[in-house]
Amino acid sequence: MIASPNGRRPGLPDLAPLYAVILVWLALVLITLPTWRDLWRVWSGNVIFHHGPVVLLVAIAMILHRLRHLPGAAPVIGPLGWLPAAVVSWGWFAAWLADIDIGMHLAAILLLAGAVPAMVGWPMAWRMRFPLFYLLLAVPAGLSLIAPLQRLTADLAVGLLDLMEIAHLRDRFVIELMTPQGLARFSIEAACSGIRYLFASLAVGLLFAHVAARRPVRRMAVTAVFIIVPVLANALRAAGIVALAAAIGAARANAIDHRLYGEIFFLITLGLSFALAIPWTERRSRKDRSASPIPLPPAGSLRSLPWPAIARYLIAAALGPALALAWQGVFFPTS
Incomplete structure (x- = not known):
């Protein structure tokens, strides 16, 4: 058996970048632990962002899978891989000073994403650009869309009521x-704006578009389906409940709405989205289907890890939290 200079068999992937990324991720979570605790509080406490942990786990799994199957060629790590971490860390500190939670949440996610190109180089990181950008969906943002979605739902619902020739009066978001x-x-x-289902549907749609389509146009079409369908379905639900109230009464209509509006409504909407998106998907080539997984090589020595790159990235990432501690007088007490 022929061995390469670093002890690996030729043609097998180098797992050093995989281990390096995992090590950096664990260190980053410790460095920004209060931010991750707050992220979990938002994810678990706000139903709109319940998809956040799932998105995070899916993106991490995809990144680790691709790192696991990197080609045997040594990654080209640039000398400035730490620079994005320094910029993001300064951004985290600025958000901390201004007490902007979303800024700190975004910075924590960006630090995770930036660790990949810092450990494997930008050329290889570009191959896993989808899961790196997919990580951004885990950031609990977008509440400013609630009011526009309320307005859009009201507009569409009123339009449907007009088509059904049901007499009504509208005052902004109120229909009489x-x-x-x-x-x-x-x-x-706000709870009826459909934003909860829109965000969850978008997360599913982007993943499905990436897996089931190849050409950008088809991927955009699949994603558009998963955006448009929940918006229209939510408006149809609102108009349907109002129309039902006109026939059987508001109390019974609300009772039916409360039974259907939830996971059942989301699953129906999701199923309809898949049905409409499938015609835009593409079959995988025989080459893709027949590709066999690369065997796992034995774990290398810790010496094979890019320790200088790891140290530079973590030091840069720790700048913001360190400044926050210094600002609070932890390092340099004022009295």
């Missing part, structure tokens, strides 16, 4: 109409 029990008012609240 006569029911068998008298006048009823329906308000499209």
